[in-house]
Amino acid sequence: MNWLLVIAGALVGAPLRYLTDRTVQARHDTAFPWGTFAVNMAGSLVLGLLTGAVASGAASSRLQLLVGTGLCGALTTYSTFSYETLRLAETGLRFYALVNVVGSVLGGLGSALVGATLAQAVWA
Numbered sequence: 001m002n003w004l005l006v007i008a009g010a011l012v013g014a015p016l017r018y019l020t021d022r023t024v025q026a027r028h029d030t031a032f033p034w035g036t037f038a039v040n041m042a043g044s045l046v047l048g049l050l051t052g053a054v055a056s057g058a059a060s061s062r063l064q065l066l067v068g069t070g071l072c073g074a075l076t077t078y079s080t081f082s083y084e085t086l087r088l089a090e091t092g093l094r095f096y097a098l099v100n101v102v103g104s105v106l107g108g109l110g111s112a113l114v115g116a117t118l119a120q121a122v123w124a
Helices: 002-026 034-055 061-075 078-090 094-123
Strands: none
Touching: 002 034, 002 061, 034 061, 034 078, 034 094, 078 094
């Protein structure tokens, strides 16, 4: 039964990733992958909030499967981040590639930390 929760979350997360990526990227006339960056930061924030809520006892493990594993797993994308970084480097945009790597890693960790800290402040 748990796998149904993961599937239900992914059914929302995957199209949300695609639509968000296309919407954000259409607003930026640059080679930098702002759409992927945005979904990865949003997913990290949501996962941090959820993790903090679960740790505080304010959310259940079932919600963690639905939102954390399902929605956030389908919303965020390490493979696209990797592909886009490689593509930037191969086309000579090495500075953008470096910014994408550093910004994504630090931004994702920071977003998750902000989410977890906020959740624990609210539900502690």
